[in-house]
Structures are given as C-alpha cells and as structure tokens.
Amino acid sequence: MKAEILSIGTELLLGTITDTNASWLAQRLADLGIDLFYVSQVGDNLGRLAESLRRAISRSDIVITTGGVGPTEDDLTREAISAVLGEQMAVQPEVEAQLRAFFERRGVRMPERNVKQATLIPSARALSNPIGTAPGWWTQPTQGEFAGKIVVTMPGVPHEMKRMWTEEVEPALGKLSGGGLIYSINAKVVGVGESTVEESLGDLIHSDNPTLATYAKQDGVHVRVTAKASTREQAERLTKEMVERVQAIFGSAIYGYNDDTLEQALVTLLISRKLTLATMESVTGGLVAHNLTNVPGASDCFLSGLVSYSPAMKVKAGVPQAVIDEYGVVSEQCALAMATVARAYTGAEIGISTTGVAGPSELEGQPVGTVWLGIDYQGERRAVKLYYRSTRPEIKRLAAMAAVNLARLALLKGLGRCY
C-alpha cells in the first residue's frame, strides 16, 4: 500500500508553524509497513487544494490529510474532497448532535457556523473527536474513478490528530493491510551511540515481525519494536517478547520505554529505595536540578540543588580552598568535593556534582567541553571525566544527562560499575 500525506493550512506556507504532524505520521506509517512516497503542504485555497488532492488520490492508495477541518470559511478540506469525488456534502443529524453535546459539556452554545463540521459525503464516515470540535472523515468511494482509494481526514491540532490516528485510524488501517493490528514499544537506551546500538542488535535488526528500527534522539537512542498480528493482544505479546530480548542485550543501558524519561527513572529508583539526592552544579548551571524537578513527585527524593558558578561560591558552600588551589575547579578532586558538599549541606544519601568548561573559552588550560562528574553515595565516592566536542548548550545538556545516568547506574550496579 502506498500512502501520501497532505498537510493543509496557509500558516504552514507562511512559516508561522512547522509541520510536525507529518513526521509523526511518517513514523507511524513505517510501523504499519505502509510506504510513504510523498508529503505535501498546501494552503487554504480550494483550487490548489483540490488539485493536490486529485493528484494524491490518483497516484496513492491512501491519502492522509491534516488540517483545514475547522468551522471557518478558510477550512476547505471537506469541500476539496467533495469536489474531487463529485459528491454532495450534507449535515448528519447524529454528528451534529455529538457536536452540540461537546459544546454543552463546556457550558457554551455552539456557534451556528460550526454545523459545517457535522457534514459528510455519501462515501465518508465520521471519525470521532471527543477532545475537539472537528470530527474526521474516513472516505472510501465504492464506485467511480477512485473506487477503493482511501482518504483519511484529520484535524491539524496535534493532540487531536494523534488521538484520532491511534484510536480510530490505525486499527482500521491495520485490518486492511493484511488483517493486521500493530503494537509498538520504544526502548530507550542511554550512554551508547546509535551505531553501537545497531551493531549490538545483530541479526535482530533484520527481523520481519516484529520489526526493529533505531532512532538517535535527544534523550538517547530509541529501539522501536513493532509487531503486526491479527489481534492487538497477539501483536502486543510478540512485541513484548522481542522487547525482552532487546532488554537482555542492553540491560541497564535501557532506562525506560515510550514516554519514560531518564530523570523519571532515577526519581522512581530513589523513591522505591527510600533514598534522597542533592546536587551541586557548576558546568550544568542548574540543568540537572531543572530536569529532576520536571518529574512530578521529585520533591519526595530531591532535597536541594546548589548552583555554584564561581570558585568563591564553591568554597563558600564548603569545597576546601586547598582543593581548588591545588587541582583547580575542573578536576576530579573538585568534583568529588562538590558531591560531598551536596550531601553534607542536605543530609541526602546521594550527592552528585558537575564541573567543567562549557565555553566559550577554555578554563584552567582545559579545553571547552571538558566535564568532570562526581558522586558521593553514603560516603563512597567516584568521579568520571567526559569530553564533549560541542556547543555550550549541548555540553550542558549532555553533561546533565550523564550526571543523572551516573546516579542511576550507581544505584543499579554500584559505584564501581556506574560508568
């Protein structure tokens, strides 16, 4: 099956917004084993929209549109589909009733122009949208020039589109493409590069069902496992069996799945072991604390963070002046002392620290990108040296991730094997 995406909206062509829907859908289509050959963006213009749609339906089996299904005169996706298929739009009483109920639940009267969102053509059925006003269309003409083709029409608002895709479109498409339903899990690996991940997966990467794909993302390398089967339960079982094999390969380098974050993994671990943590940051400038406090419930284990940017402030917080005089602030000794200060200041069981050179210029003769991380775990200590050949924000970002991972691995494997 060949698919094509049409993203609709003049704001895309003015550069006001970036089309993130298309890349999200592209990944989902890849999971389904459906080939995506074209993605196009077109403005809110009936002529150009109909022209693009006609070409898409002619050359592809499935056309997926997002956007242009609002209540205003600019929203012309429904009109374009009707024009291309030569069918007449008509208000559907049951869709209208759902729409009015949506407004009622919010305690407002439905503006009359919204009734336009309750229309259908004979070849289309409505895709429900309980979290927005615009229902989608699943259009599949049974006769005429485009008999058997499918047009899936969804809203442009990302969270409405994603729900509609996952809940309504994907199951229907799964059934079509060989009676299959799919189930995916993203395993998230940290501390290992994408090529090493691929190499470690060995022959698994060539599996047919489930399929495996790797993606280098900001929060690590994702190993996406997707199985297809005749029932969702079977697909889920196949996926989970494969994820267990992936887990066996990477062990604790996998910090979580799907929407899990690295910080969440550490917070969960700390809370389950009734341990508390404190930070003392220099090179990361507060980013470790910020990332940890992004996790709801972080207050149960994260006691306090110190951001001591200058040597004087490090000494004021408790780092011995002698350490700085003898070894400098970008040193193993300073990282260790800072981790201990973080613990001492708060009484936490674990202290982690970061120090280094974020740039723009070198420091103490050490090049930009040099980072020392320290950990003090109930008095046992370890420091790790890292080097990132990158920009200031990237050095901060990577060092902050590494610091959190250091604490996570220390809890899982002990200080001797945490790096």
Added chain:
Amino acid sequence: MKAEILSIGTELLLGTITDTNASWLAQRLADLGIDLFYVSQVGDNLGRLAESLRRAISRSDIVITTGGVGPTEDDLTREAISAVLGEQMAVQPEVEAQLRAFFERRGVRMPERNVKQATLIPSARALSNPIGTAPGWWTQPTQGEFAGKIVVTMPGVPHEMKRMWTEEVEPALGKLSGGGLIYSINAKVVGVGESTVEESLGDLIHSDNPTLATYAKQDGVHVRVTAKASTREQAERLTKEMVERVQAIFGSAIYGYNDDTLEQALVTLLISRKLTLATMESVTGGLVAHNLTNVPGASDCFLSGLVSYSPAMKVKAGVPQAVIDEYGVVSEQCALAMATVARAYTGAEIGISTTGVAGPSELEGQPVGTVWLGIDYQGERRAVKLYYRSTRPEIKRLAAMAAVNLARLALLKGLGRCY
C-alpha cells in the same frame, strides 16, 4: 513570483527527522514578498524526484530544493534536475578545486566519490558552501520548455542551507523581484500577548514597506519588520526607522532583537552596571539558573543559585520557620524571604526567587499554576503573584521567564514599576 519548496530525503518520509528547513524558508519568502504555494517532501528516488521537480518547475517560477546533494548514490537532486532539463552534468575544475581545498583545510584527503559534488550543468552556476562539502546550484535555463524558470538547490543541513540562503540566494532573488533587496529585524516583546501587540501596533501593521508581522513564539512575541529597497543600505535604513517606531510603542517590553535572549538582556544589563545576582528557586526547580548560565559570560554577574524544593531546605537556607508556619511556602512573604536569602547567602546586590505550585496536585490549598516571584534589590523588596493555567513544564518555563523579566524591569524602571 510564485515559489515552491521541495524537501528531499527518504529520512523525512520515515519520520526520522522533521522538516524545519521548509518553515524557515517559508518565513524568508514571505519577507521577500514571494508567494509560496506548495511545499513537498519526496524521498531519494530518481523517478519520483524528477516527477515532482518537473511538476514544480511547470507550475512555479522558483523552485527551492533542500537535501540530496551529498556525495553518495542516494543523493540524486542534481541528477533529477539534469534529467528534467535534459542537460548533461560535468565536473567543473574550479568547483572541484574548492572542494579539495575544503578537505585539505581539515587535513583529510577528499574521498573520490565527493567529486560528484563538483558537477554542474550548462544552465547552472555553483552557490558556494564554505562550511560544508556540498555546493548549491542556481539553475536558470535560457531556452527550452523551462526558459526563465529558476531552480535553487541547497544542502539539507540546516546551518549550511541558512548561510547559503542568506548570503547567496536572497541577494540574487531580491535583485530579480523588482530590483529589491530586503532587510529584516525581529523585535522581541515579553510580557504582552500577541493580540495586544497587534492592537498596540495600530495602523503600522498595515504598512507596505516596511511590512510588519507578529509571531507568537516561546521566547515572547516577535514583531518582524522587513523593508525592501534597491540597495541593502536603504532597506536597512527603512527597517531601522520602523523598528524605532516599534520601540517607541513598546519601550522596555522589548528585550532584544533577532537572536537576543531575555537572559542575555539581563546579564548584559547586570554587567554594564557592575551588579551581581543570585537566585533561590522552588517552583522553577533550577530553570532560572539554567537559563542564566546559558549566556556566555554569565559567570561575571551570576554568583550562585539555590534550588530548595522542600520547606525544610528553605528553612535550612535561611527562610524563617515562622514565615512558612504563618503564611506557607506559596506566599508573598516566603517569596520575599527567599529573595533576601539569595542575597544574604552570596552578597549579591540582587536576589530573585520563585515559589508556587507546578502540580500535579495543589499545595497549601492553592491551585496548580499559582506562582509568587520575589526580588530583593539592595534591601528594597517586591513580590508579584502570577497564575498560569498550564502544564507542569509550561508553568516552570513561564515562571522562569517572568522571574528574569522582573529583574530586568527592576533594573530599567525601578522596583515600583517592574511589573
């Protein structure tokens, strides 16, 4: 003039990367007054690529392509253009020499397959790429079916593409579109909503040259001023005159221009006045410190940050227990006390603080989204209450921005008028 963008690369159709080049170019085209009617993404397949390109050249005056100009067999943009125009590619000695020089500067030998990047067709001239290996093409056939049409071919790597566009393509296009050269400035407004910004601009928003456009972005509302003139100098002068009028309307609500950040504005102000600053954060969890330390040179004015997430840690740092007992941690009094602690701990002239409820649950009977900001400026104090109906990350983000802006406005206008 009608333009069209073709983004080329199979990785776009697999959802591995999102096409941010297209929206960046869309905004630049809008500045130039060139209408953009279509954006398409197509994979690394010669047949489909040539088909898309032929259609684009047929219906548009300018076709802009990004991607597919690397040295490998997958990179087929040059081949597709040659095929559509029926012209023969040939290696150009002077382009090849530049390419070899690029590798030499990096101390490596050029792989022989890269010679493909030194080819041209008779209708094309090279667009130089001093920061990468792939030169662009400016193709403008003078005869045949597509005489007078323009195809601009650029690399897909965003920073290489942006440089090539700004330095090479934009001036050439400006000359074409009525002999005009353009010059744009983004004025960045904070603390005012987009509709208020538009309203305050009044009739200016309808200006013809320069044009004004507003964009609601993460770092505030951007007012983009773009003038067109026969010389760059003249365009620059027209733009700057208009920016002065915009500046007169918004005053200190404008924190900077183009790539300026809000934190940079504060750091610059602090350094110029030889003042130092310290933070004590609760609800923002380190984000204020992180944002400030993103600014190169922040260490000259940012002394130290405290992230005190629990009431006990606030008291440990110096907030009177009585304040917390009587007013709670989400209170004006606690915010003021925290700002004073930040100063006292470090000796900084300015202390800023954040406290509040980031969620998921309410705190001390106050709803999620309640935020108190405090400032202590050499002993004079002020607290401000804000409310954000939003998610945990957004509440943190908005509160951190507001805290930095509070300090900035306190320096510019005094504590009485800083909010």
